[in-house]
Amino acid sequence: MxxxxxxxxxxxxxxxxxxxxxxxxxxxxxxxxxxxxxxxxxxxxxxxxxxxxxxxxxxxxxxxxxxxxxxxxxxxxxxxxxxxxxxxxxxxxxxxxxxxxxxxxxxxxxxxxxxxxxxxxxxxxxxxxxxxxxxxxxxxxxxxxxxxxxxDPGVVNAYARFAVDMMDEVKSIDIVDINAGSHGKYFATNFDPEINFREFTGTVYYWEDRQWKEKAMFETGKTWDLPVVGPSKAYMSGHDEVHSLAANYPQADVRFWMGFGDHYINVFTVLKNIGLLSEHPVKTAEGQEVIPLKVVKACLPDPASLAPNYTGKTCIGDLVKGTKDGEEFEVFVYNVADHKDAYNEVGSQxxxxxxxxxxxxxxxxxxxxxxxxxxxxxxxxxxxxxxxxxxxxxGLPTRLQIGGLGGEDKAWTEA
Amino acid sequence: MxxxxxxxxxxxxxxxxxxxxxxxxxxxxxxxxxxxxxxxxxxxxxxxxxxxxxxxxxxxxxxxxxxxxxxxxxxxxxxxxxxxxxxxxxxxxxxxxxxxxxxxxxxxxxxxxxxxxxxxxxxxxxxxxxxxxxxxxxxxxxxxxxxxxxxDPGVVNAYARFAVDMMDEVKSIDIVDINAGSHGKYFATNFDPEINFREFTGTVYYWEDRQWKEKAMFETGKTWDLPVVGPSKAYMSGHDEVHSLAANYPQADVRFWMGFGDHYINVFTVLKNIGLLSEHPVKTAEGQEVIPLKVVKACLPDPASLAPNYTGKTCIGDLVKGTKDGEEFEVFVYNVADHKDAYNEVGSQxxxxxxxxxxxxxxxxxxxxxxxxxxxxxxxxxxxxxxxxxxxxxGLPTRLQIGGLGGEDKAWTEA
The missing domain is CATH 3.40.50.720 (NAD(P)-binding Rossmann-like Domain)
Structure with a gap:
């Protein structure tokens, strides 16, 4: 204790x-x-x-x-x-x-x-x-x-474990993270912009066929029809949990999908292509050494400041596929959270x-x-x-859709 | 002397x-x-x-x-x-x-x-x-x-004077600046980015009906069918010459139109809305005071570096309208320049x-x-x-189209 x-x-x-x-x-x-x-x-x-x-x-x-x-x-x-x-x-x-x-x-x-x-x-x-x-x-x-x-990482790793425990054999784990909320600003990141952008400037590593594979960010997009938030476009992205899940379940394909609107992608693309998301210093005409990404961060809204006006919901979950009792088996383990409820309870988005x-x-x-x-x-x-x-x-109840997305919806305790 | x-x-x-x-x-x-x-x-x-x-x-x-x-x-x-x-x-x-x-x-x-x-x-x-x-x-x-x-300002002011001298009365002067060239970079400004962006972050002042009027940048766009470069979209912009021509020809409406592609407008809009074109310092999380616009400048290509691969032409001219011998009269006074020719002669775009x-x-x-x-x-x-x-x-010959855009095309010496 x-x-x-x-x-x-x-x-x-x-x-x-x-x-x-x-x-x-x-x-x-x-x-x-x-x-x-x-x-x-x-x-x-x-x-x-x-x-x-x-x-x-x-x-x-x-x-x-x-x-x-x-x-x-x-x-x-x-x-x-x-x-x-x-x-x-x-x-x-x-x-x-x-x-x-x-x-x-x-x-x-x-x-x-x-x-x-x-x-x-x-x-x-x-x-x-x-x-x-x-x-x-x-x-x-x-x-x-x-x-x-x-x-994510965290709860989604537990979702994967829970789903794997329901099966004889796991074949794939797709983690999908959709923020269907709206903060009302021209552009903002939901957490530290420095860390947020760093996530998407590197190689997208994913695990398939028992090996690491690579893609570029925004190379692979897919629309997922999720509970509550509905059809949402998400892109294969690099994310921490892929790296531990691949080690613990090497037999499964492990991918992470992050939802992005066209506006986010456009802003990100402009900033990245100009070099403003770089963590390497540039020198201004006046001789000042500056890391561009830190200036972008200073210009963007503080993520905490978004909370009072944030509305809408998030849906984050794992679509896990495998076999159970010799049959194909699929389950989506997920949570839906509400921005306004979070603000009312703890003052955060x-x-x-x-x-x-x-x-x-x-x-x-x-x-x-x-x-x-x-x-x-x-x-x-x-x-x-x-x-x-x-x-x-x-505050973060776990639900399931048995049979995969759109399947029978229940609390995890009823499974 | x-x-x-x-x-x-x-x-x-x-x-x-x-x-x-x-x-x-x-x-x-x-x-x-x-x-x-x-x-x-x-x-x-x-x-x-x-x-x-x-x-x-x-x-x-x-x-x-x-x-x-x-x-x-x-x-x-x-x-x-x-x-x-x-x-x-x-x-x-x-x-x-x-x-x-x-x-x-x-x-x-x-x-x-x-x-x-x-x-x-x-x-x-x-x-x-x-x-x-x-x-x-x-x-x-x-x-x-x-x-x-x-x-512009400069030659276009002389174009206006030349056209006004052809007329009994001047009614409007529209200066149109189109760069139909291509530098092959994702994004670059053709001269000092700091000055370039400053031109388009403020109010668009123009002179009409003997008074100053105001618009926002990119509020008013129009396609101009110009010699050599063809139909080109340009937006009413603030520019120096409007301010002296309005003082010298207060009876004329004076407007300046700058050509912009959708890509330029998108990049500009993203940078401006995020605050990266600001000339006011921001403070990074580490406490460094930085002027965002100077960092954007440091990230963008040096305009001089564009020269070797720049192709295509510019067309800049004045469409001047008024009366001559009691009739409506219109003339477009202009120059066409070539990026590659400029580079070959003086090493510049x-x-x-x-x-x-x-x-x-x-x-x-x-x-x-x-x-x-x-x-x-x-x-x-x-x-x-x-x-x-x-x-x-x-190196910058002056030509005319008598009767306005698409009119009889001749050297100014033949007018």
């Missing part, structure tokens, strides 16, 4: 994590939040208190932290007595925070792979570049480290909500012992049922 | 000016070129010598100069003995260079209005904001200052060529006395015939 949580990061996802931790502080114990900019932590705490989110009386403190400084992070873990760290800071800090957890014995949870600022789209499987190098060390020291425990609720569910499962694995795990390596049970309770 | 020329600037237009001055150094005397970056001047001199452009043996020297430093510019004018300054530096330096000419008695020629970096699209008439404030002083001190003596040849023609006319006005003039206030004669000789 572990308790006391340190949240790292103070962006849109951290806001959700903070609210959800507060709503479950009877299980999670003392709460702490730390980021480079202390005032952003204070603003999150203020919002937590405004909504009266703390379930029971307890501690929730803000701290200033450079999370790339492993020693400082380890000090803060010791000082706060945190036994669980939920890292929802920039993907650039992940390996440093993981090291601090290994050093102090705290459980580690993140929601995305580690990234180095100057590298885009490294060789597959991505987890092997940083995280899995620490797998033996975690096992040896009994460190619980749950990688990629947001929605739906994309932050879907990303921020699952790591809190993971923290609850570590606190309660179900997922305190004492080693490094991707989400599909853990039992999905307690995860779904907590997610049902804290 | 004035001689010895100092060229200020070392961009694409300066390259053309340097070549054309060299080709006419028997008239112009000693030549000098100065810019913030000395090496860019050296490269231009190298190209002049490579092409064997100097008509007679003579001086052509490069200098380093901060042209915003009036005292330094005045010193260089005195040191070089230049009696004519052709200012084709950034539009931000104009007023400082003009002051240096007033101080030293040198004749001043530029090709665009002065601009302040932090102001876009000031109140009309634009020339009244800076240049015309020095009109009395120039007259008092006998300074020849020819404003806006590029192609056609847009730089059309902008760079006219100020050299003006310098020749000052050197020969025809245009040594001893006061400040916009081009339509000077006799257009000697200007056309020099332009015919040095």
């Amino acid at each position: 572990k308790k006391n949580v340190l949240i790292i990061g103070a962006g849109g996802v951290a806001q959700v994590v903070a609210h959800k931790c507060a709503q479950n502080n009877d299980i999670l114990g003392d709460l702490h939040i730390a980021s480079r900019t202390r005032s952003k932590c204070d603003a999150i705490l203020e919002s937590v208190h405004e909504k009266g989110a703390m379930k029971v009386e307890g501690t929730f403190e803000a701290h200033q932290l450079d999370a790339m400084d492993t020693a400082a992070t380890a000090d803060l873990i010791r000082k706060t007595g945190a036994q669980i760290v939920i890292n929802v800071g920039s993907a650039f800090v992940n390996k440093y925070v993981l090291d601090a957890c290994i050093e102090t014995g705290a459980a580690y949870i993140d929601t995305a792979i580690h990234e180095e600022p100057d590298k885009i789209c490294e060789t597959p499987p991505w987890y092997a570049n940083y995280e899995w190098k620490k797998r033996d060390l975690c096992a040896e020291k009994g460190i619980t480290a749950i990688l990629g425990a947001g929605f 739906g994309i932050s909500y879907t990303a921020g609720v699952p790591p809190v569910a993971a923290a609850i499962l570590i606190a309660e012992g179900d997922w305190d694995a004492k080693e490094m795990k991707n989400v599909e390596e853990l039992d999905p049922k307690p995860f779904f049970t907590v997610l049902d309770r804290i | 004035k001689k010895n020329v100092l060229i200020i600037g070392a961009g694409g237009v300066a390259q053309v000016v340097a070549h054309k001055c060299a080709q006419n150094n028997d008239i112009l005397g000693d030549l000098h070129i100065a810019s913030r970056t000395r090496s860019k001047c050296d490269a231009i001199l190298e190209s002049v010598h490579e092409k064997g452009a100097m008509k007679v043996e003579g001086t052509f020297e490069a200098h380093q100069l901060d042209a915003m430093d009036t005292a330094a510019t005045a010193d260089l004018i005195r040191k070089t003995g230049a009696q004519i300054v052709i200012n084709v530096g950034s539009a931000f330096v104009n007023k400082y260079v003009l002051d240096a000419c007033i101080e030293t008695g040198a004749a001043y020629i530029d090709t665009a209005i002065h601009e302040e970096p932090d102001k876009i699209c000031e109140t009309p008439p634009w020339y009244a904001n800076y240049e015309w404030k020095k009109r009395d002083l120039c007259a008092e001190k006998g300074i020849t200052a020819i404003l806006g003596a590029g192609f 056609g847009i730089s060529y059309t902008a760079g040849v006219p100020p050299v023609a003006a310098a020749i006319l000052i050197a020969e006395g025809d245009w040594d006005a001893k006061e400040m003039k916009n081009v339509e206030e000077l006799d257009p015939k000697p200007f056309f004669t020099v332009l015919d000789r040095i």
Whole structure:
């Protein structure tokens, strides 16, 4: 049984994590939040208190932290007595925070792979570049480290596991992520623009016929007729979960599909072709060295600012195909979330909500012992049922369509 | 009779000016070129010598100069003995260079209005904001200052004057600028992107019914069926020459139309709506203050680099309507230039060529006395015939279509 949580990061996802931790502080114990900019932590705490989110009386403190400084992070873990760290800071800090957890014995949870600022789209499987190098060390020291425990990666990995467990044999896993919401701005990204664009500037790696294959972004598009949000165009994209699912289910084809409207693609294409999405510095006529992508980020709306006017729904799920009892079998495991509901509950938009609720569910499962694995795990390596049970309770219910898209629709508990 | 020329600037237009001055150094005397970056001047001199452009043996020297430093510019004018300054530096330096000419008695020629970096699209008439404030002083001190003596503004002002001189009464002047060439890049501007975009981010001022009217950019488009280049879509745009022609011919409607393809408009719209064309600094997440427009400029191809692969033609002209001998009368006065021909002759693309040849023609006319006005003039206030004669000789012949677009086509000398 572990308790006391340190949240790292103070962006849109951290806001959700903070609210959800507060709503479950009877299980999670003392709460702490730390980021480079202390005032952003204070603003999150203020919002937590405004909504009266703390379930029971307890501690929730803000701290200033450079999370790339492993020693400082380890000090803060010791000082706060945190036994669980939920890292929802920039993907650039992940390996440093993981090291601090290994050093102090705290459980580690993140929601995305580690990234180095100057590298885009490294060789597959991505987890092997940083995280899995620490797998033996975690096992040896009994460190619980749950990688990629947001929605995608995260919940969709559990969806895959749940579907695979229903089958004799799995043949393909297609993860589809559609945001059918509207933020009313000319253009905005739903999370950190720097990370958002980086996802789509590199090679699209996917797993087919037991090998890595490559495509260019927006090369392969397909319309998926999804529950609630209806027919939606999505493009095969590179994504973290493909890289762990392919390792755990090498017999299955694994692909990720992200929904994009024509307007997003047009803006992205213009910015990319001009070179404005580059992470390599350019020099202005005046001699100033600038990374174009950081300027684009500075010009775009802060993703958190989209929340008050965001309307519509998201649908994210896994279409998993295989065989069961010798027959072809297909199931779509999914969740539908609503932007407005998310804002009303925790002051965030739906994309932050879907990303921020699952790591809190993971923290609850570590606190309660179900997922305190004492080693490094991707989400599909853990039992999905307690995860779904907590997610049902804290805001992201899991549903199924048996027989594939458009099939018999039911809650996962009825399957 | 004035001689010895100092060229200020070392961009694409300066390259053309340097070549054309060299080709006419028997008239112009000693030549000098100065810019913030000395090496860019050296490269231009190298190209002049490579092409064997100097008509007679003579001086052509490069200098380093901060042209915003009036005292330094005045010193260089005195040191070089230049009696004519052709200012084709950034539009931000104009007023400082003009002051240096007033101080030293040198004749001043530029090709665009002065601009302040932090102001876009000031109140009309634009020339009244800076240049015309020095009109009395120039007259008092006998300074020849020819404003806006590029192609547009410049040659098109002379076209208007020539057409007006053919008529009893002028009713409208529509200037149309079509670049039907192709540079083969995803996106590029034909001259300094900073100045290019600034032209289209402000209000479109035009003169109709004896008053200033306003439109938004790309609000009003029209297809013009022009000689050689054929039907071309152009949009009413703000442009310098509208502001002096409206003052000199207040009885005429004066409008400027710039040709744009859908691709240019799309890229421009994306960049503008995101805020990347702003001249106001933004702060990155890392705290760096950056002007987005300068980063876009740094990402785009250097306009000079387009020259080697540029193909196709430009057509720029004035459709002028009025009455003659009591009848409706219409004439289109125009030039067609060829990108490849420009490159072969002076190593530049056609847009730089059309902008760079006219100020050299003006310098020749000052050197020969025809245009040594001893006061400040916009081009339509000077006799257009000697200007056309020099332009015919040095590469930009003037043609007419009598009766308007598609009318009887002839050289201006045959009219």
